[in-house]
Amino acid sequence: MISFPQFQEIVIDELKRDIRPEMNPDQHRAISAPQDESQFIVAGPGSGKTTVMVLKILKFIYVDDVNPGSILATTFTRKAAAELRSRILSWGDIIRQKLLSDNNDLEKDLRHLDFNQIVTGTLDSICEEVLKNHRDPGSPPPVVVEDFVARAMMMRVGLFTEERHHNEELREYLINIRGGKFGFNTAEMSRLLLEIKDRVYYDQVLWEEFKSKGDEPGVEIACQAIEDYIHEFEERMLFDFSLLEAHFLDKLNEGKLGSFMEGLKLVLVDEYLM
Ligand SMILES: Nc1ncnc2c1ncn2[C@@H]1O[C@H](COP(=O)(O)OP(=O)(O)OP(=O)(O)O)[C@@H](O)[C@H]1O
Ligand SMILES: [Mg+2]
Known part of the structure; x- marks a missing residue:
């Protein structure tokens, strides 16, 4: 939808997060990486990991045209998951408003963007939701x-x-x-x-x-x-x-979560614990 330099400029001007390579080379590299590059990010407390994860998601959507419904973002506590979701929605919307105010060609694309389709939650809540939606006919939800x-x-x-x-x-x-x-x-x-x-x-x-x-x-x-x-x-x-x-x-191994798995393209995990 937009180029990476445009995205970067909006992040700096509107979100006040400086991700220029000369300022934050590691963040820049992590956020600008192509969607087929797997990353494992290790960095100290408060160094900007969650920020990177949210900006990567928004970059996939705005720059790489990834459908929000094919992104899964998870973390380990309900509080962190709720914060992650609200951060994605609010930053996503700030970028949208900025683009709408500058550029009318994008209006149709921007109106169709639905950030609510991003799958978020803790691993447990996502498992529960997916199993509820993919159960055998007649069987009760977990x-x-x-x-x-x-x-x-x-x-x-x-x-x-x-x-x-x-x-x-x-x-x-x-x-x-x-x-x-x-x-x-x-x-x-x-x-x-x-x-x-x-x-x-x-x-x-x-x-x-x-x-x-x-x-x-x-x-x-x-x-x-x-x-x-x-x-x-x-x-x-x-x-x-x-x-x-x-x-x-078990359900995954039996191939019973097919439609869920087929829809997914990108999985991001914050606070991965070994
Ligand atoms: N490039 C940046 N420019 C300005 N502020 C930033 C930048 N990156 C992160 N910050 C700010 O630094 C603070 C810490 O960032 P963040 O929460 O992303 O770090 P974290 O590594 O996830 O922390 P934790 O270890 O607590 O999970 C936040 O207030 C965030 O907005
Ligand atoms: Mg964090």
């Missing part, structure tokens, strides 16, 4: 529970069953993992079991390896608690966050 519900469920189904919360071998095993007895209680046992589940359950190899340590009696009981928990979620068709991600991956 119901995702918050962490505190998952912990209560692990307590009820995993720990109170057969009074596992009183089991000395399980307690000893969990205290060992935790590295101390101070503050150890049933809620803490539930939290630790969920942590083990999240770390090893989805990796079949890790899970088998973990289970094979079952000659340690505490491990065997931990496995039973985790399996009872998973079974309960399956029966009730509920998901916690990691079950949701695993379900998403």
